[in-house]
Amino acid sequence: MSKLEQKEAEQEIIRDVIREFYQRAFADGIISHFFFGKNHDDLVRMQSHFTLNMLGYHKNPYPGRSLRQVHASLPLSDVHFDRRRVILENVLSESSLPLSVQLKWLSLEERLRPQIVRGSSGPSCSG
Numbered sequence: 001m002s003k004l005e006q007k008e009a010e011q012e013i014i015r016d017v018i019r020e021f022y023q024r025a026f027a028d029g030i031i032s033h034f035f036f037g038k039n040h041d042d043l044v045r046m047q048s049h050f051t052l053n054m055l056g057y058h059k060n061p062y063p064g065r066s067l068r069q070v071h072a073s074l075p076l077s078d079v080h081f082d083r084r085r086v087i088l089e090n091v092l093s094e095s096s097l098p099l100s101v102q103l104k105w106l107s108l109e110e111r112l113r114p115q116i117v118r119g120s121s122g123p124s125c126s127g
């Protein structure tokens with residue numbers, strides 16, 4: 001397989017991982033309620049675009065709103081973020097995506113935590 005073919009195959013695996021991830025997230029006891037009424041296919045499409053950019057597979061401008069804006073109305077805590085991560089780790093570990101790409105994906109997403117989790121980016125308010 002040429003390098004280009006390898007990269008294309010990896011992009012297909014990434015889309016499959018995201019599709020499976022959302023299957024599980026929509027049925028998950030801890031985070032599924034966030035997805036009530038959301039369109040599975042739209043989420044797969046947007047998340048795939050975002051992730052392929054993040055991992056450097058292409059540079060097509062991401063057409064969506066900022067992650068902070070998208071998640072601002074959701075009361076997301078570290079528990080939810082961690083649960084999402086476990087689901088993603090499980091799906092990744094069952095995939096044939098090279099381990100180096102899996103680790104890069106997880107570590108880049110971890111850096112996004114302050115944009116997603118409520119209250120984690122600013123000083124805490126005690127009163």
Ligand code: HEM
Nearest residue numbers: 031034035038046047050064065070080081084109112116
């Ligand atoms: C690093 C972590 C995360 C990333 C990279 C991420 C990424 C995304 C992306 C790209 C979208 C689509 C945006 C759009 O349609 O414009 C989205 C939407 C959404 N995400 Fe996340 N997300 C993360 C964490 C979470 C967590 C922890 C939850 C809940 C447990 C969550 C729940 C949702 C929901 C419910 C939507 C749909 C929002 C709407 O359509 O109004 N996300 N996310």
